[in-house]
Amino acid sequence: MRFIATYRQVLALLAPDRGVAWFLAFASLALAGLSFLEPVLFGRVVDLLSRTDVMPADRVWMEATTLLGLWAAVGLAGIVAGVATALLADRMAHRNRLRIMHLYFQHVLAMPLSFHGDTQTGRLMKVMLVGTDNLFSLWLSFFREHLTTLFAVIVLLPLTLFMNWRLASLLIVLVAVFCVVATMVVKRTEKAQARVEQLHSRLAGTAQDTLANVMVVQAFTRLSAEARLFGDIMRQVIDNQYPVLTWWAIVSVLTRSASTICVISIFILGTVLHMRGAASVGEIVAFMGLATLLIGRLEGAVAFLARLVFQMPGLEELFGILAAKSTVPERPDALDLPQAQGAVAFEDVGFAYPGGPPILTAVTFTAAPGRTIALVGQTGAGKSTCMALLQRLWDPSSGRITLDGHDLRDLTLDSLRRHIGVVFQDSMLFNRTIRENLLVGRPDATPEQLEHAARMAEAWDFILRQPKGLDTTVGERGSTLSGGQKQRLAIARALLKDPPVLILDEATSALDTATEARVQKALAALMHGRTTFIIAHRLSTVRDADEILVFESGEIVERGGFSELVQMDGRFAGLVKTQLAVQALPKVPEAV
Numbered sequence: 001m002r003f004i005a006t007y008r009q010v011l012a013l014l015a016p017d018r019g020v021a022w023f024l025a026f027a028s029l030a031l032a033g034l035s036f037l038e039p040v041l042f043g044r045v046v047d048l049l050s051r052t053d054v055m056p057a058d059r060v061w062m063e064a065t066t067l068l069g070l071w072a073a074v075g076l077a078g079i080v081a082g083v084a085t086a087l088l089a090d091r092m093a094h095r096n097r098l099r100i101m102h103l104y105f106q107h108v109l110a111m112p113l114s115f116h117g118d119t120q121t122g123r124l125m126k127v128m129l130v131g132t133d134n135l136f137s138l139w140l141s142f143f144r145e146h147l148t149t150l151f152a153v154i155v156l157l158p159l160t161l162f163m164n165w166r167l168a169s170l171l172i173v174l175v176a177v178f179c180v181v182a183t184m185v186v187k188r189t190e191k192a193q194a195r196v197e198q199l200h201s202r203l204a205g206t207a208q209d210t211l212a213n214v215m216v217v218q219a220f221t222r223l224s225a226e227a228r229l230f231g232d233i234m235r236q237v238i239d240n241q242y243p244v245l246t247w248w249a250i251v252s253v254l255t256r257s258a259s260t261i262c263v264i265s266i267f268i269l270g271t272v273l274h275m276r277g278a279a280s281v282g283e284i285v286a287f288m289g290l291a292t293l294l295i296g297r298l299e300g301a302v303a304f305l306a307r308l309v310f311q312m313p314g315l316e317e318l319f320g321i322l323a324a325k326s327t328v329p330e331r332p333d334a335l336d337l338p339q340a341q342g343a344v345a346f347e348d349v350g351f352a353y354p355g356g357p358p359i360l361t362a363v364t365f366t367a368a369p370g371r372t373i374a375l376v377g378q379t380g381a382g383k384s385t386c387m388a389l390l391q392r393l394w395d396p397s398s399g400r401i402t403l404d405g406h407d408l409r410d411l412t413l414d415s416l417r418r419h420i421g422v423v424f425q426d427s428m429l430f431n432r433t434i435r436e437n438l439l440v441g442r443p444d445a446t447p448e449q450l451e452h453a454a455r456m457a458e459a460w461d462f463i464l465r466q467p468k469g470l471d472t473t474v475g476e477r478g479s480t481l482s483g484g485q486k487q488r489l490a491i492a493r494a495l496l497k498d499p500p501v502l503i504l505d506e507a508t509s510a511l512d513t514a515t516e517a518r519v520q521k522a523l524a525a526l527m528h529g530r531t532t533f534i535i536a537h538r539l540s541t542v543r544d545a546d547e548i549l550v551f552e553s554g555e556i557v558e559r560g561g562f563s564e565l566v567q568m569d570g571r572f573a574g575l576v577k578t579q580l581a582v583q584a585l586p587k588v589p590e591a592v
């Protein structure tokens with residue numbers, strides 16, 4: 001069964017708390033032993049009392065008092081050990097749940113964009129919350145119930161053979177039947193539950209995707225269509241879950257009846273054996289007690305098994321995500337570059353997205369520190385892909401990219417990305433205060449450095465006009481700010497980071513001409529003294545670049561300065577002419 005391997009992984013996660021886990025394991029075993037002693041002692045007392053005719057009364061009383069005292073001590077030790085084990089297990093499970101959640105979050109955040117492109121955010125959130133919650137409850141029930149039950153069945157049950165092998169054999173057969181039935185149901189329901197879990201993940205992913213696009217849903221009146229889509233998945237969840245729930249409900253009812261069947265069977269066999277002189281009354285009482293105890297434990301085990309079947313697929317998903325490997329692995333001996341000058345070189349770089357056609361072919365260029373390189377060309381020509389490779393979001397399929405002469409694959413990802421600042425077309429802001437958003441660039445910046453960067457980015461004035469100044473929260477993705485304001489905050493953030501290499505990916509293309517002029521001023525401050533790559537469709541913005549690279553179908557087809565390329569009268573000149581022609585188009589006459 002698949003779930004045994006997964007269960008092993010669940011327990012292996014407790015490795016950092018190995019000492020506590022072993023202590024808890026021994027405590028659970030002691031608890032199991034103590035709980036078994038109780039019916040045995042009770043049986044001894046009954047036997048003793050039934051022998052008053054052959055033993056002196058004071059000896060019977062002395063022995064009975066000793067046994068009862070022992071019984072009380074066993075009961076008390078069981079309570080103390082039970083409470084202590086529960087408290088300790090609780091703390092350990094909490095501690096490890098937090099540790100795994102932290103580990104998972106860090107792992108997911110470090111995964112490359114290819115992974116995030118393939119995995120819905122809603123699913124990632126669901127797996128983290130549900131998966132770690134399941135881990136928590138499994139650890140707890142392992143130490144509180146499961147281990148004790150296992151010990152009772154594997155070690156203590158066979159020991160009863162020494163008390164009365166005939167009664168013990170019946171008990172063993174009943175327990176075995178019970179285990180076989182439970183295993184069959186686990187097998188029957190495992191697959192359907194895995195499907196339910198997949199559907200739950202899809203549900204979470206769809207919900208997150210729909211909520212993130214609520215504006216599109218409303219604008220395109222997709223309300224009922226989206227609700228229907230959601231409802232369809234929900235219906236599939238119910239259809240798949242129904243048989244699983246039915247099976248486990250049947251097992252649960254059977255388990256409850258099993259207790260009665262077991263006690264009656266032992267009573268009948270015990271009576272027969274007693275009449276033949278092969279069992280004492282005390283042994284029968286003790287076995288009935290043991291049977292009730294064992295079946296009670298097995299009832300707990302069945303509930304636990306059912307939970308395991310329900311939770312395993314979610315845990316398998318969690319382990320699958322934790323085991324996912326990055327497509328841009330870091331070498332163990334990777335260099336942590338302290339301070340780069342910003343010399344970038346693409347050497348014969350080729351690239352294709354996994355399973356896709358070639359996107360870049362033999363791309364070669366160099367950017368000396370402080371120079372500005374513009375990447376232009378038609379949409380889909382491969383400009384953004386080039387810049388994604390520079391940030392090592394992907395690795396080239398052939399050739400290499402260097403920063404200060406170091407192949408990017410030889411640098412730690414952290415030190416590479418520390419040296420690169422990016423301003424996107426849609427400046428992504430956290431739903432936090434302006435101050436927190438700016439400090440993303442440099443968490444230890446002083447208030448003076450923060451103000452200086454904001455002033456350089458032409459953002460200081462509008463920040464002061466916000467209701468709480470730097471402490472104003474900007475809303476989801478900066479929704480309370482205008483495009484130009486968001487862009488200037490993004491520039492201030494990059495200025496604070498102060499990287500030697502800068503990527504401006506369509507940084508001003510979403511702005512109107514007046515705002516663009518303001519942002520350009522801020523950008524000029526940002527670009528000063530840094531190796532800058534500009535991706536721009538508006539060719540007027542690349543006029544001052546030291547070199548313009550013209551991309552076509554993943555290849556650089558022309559390169560040079562602005563006027564040099566215009567004079568060349570090739571592809572670039574063609575692009576410029578097209579843009580000028582569009583700008584010179586006569587205005588549509590207003591309707592009369």
Ligand SMILES: Nc1ncnc2c1ncn2[C@@H]1O[C@H](COP(=O)(O)OP(=O)(O)OP(=O)(O)O)[C@@H](O)[C@H]1O
Nearest residue numbers: 117353356359377378379380381382383384385386
């Ligand atoms: N994550 C991805 N997975 C698969 N293919 C991709 C991915 N990203 C981009 N592509 C493909 O790679 C090609 C180049 O895209 P890229 O974004 O680099 O072009 P671009 O020149 O920057 O275009 P634009 O000017 O429109 O931004 C396109 O055909 C695109 O469909």
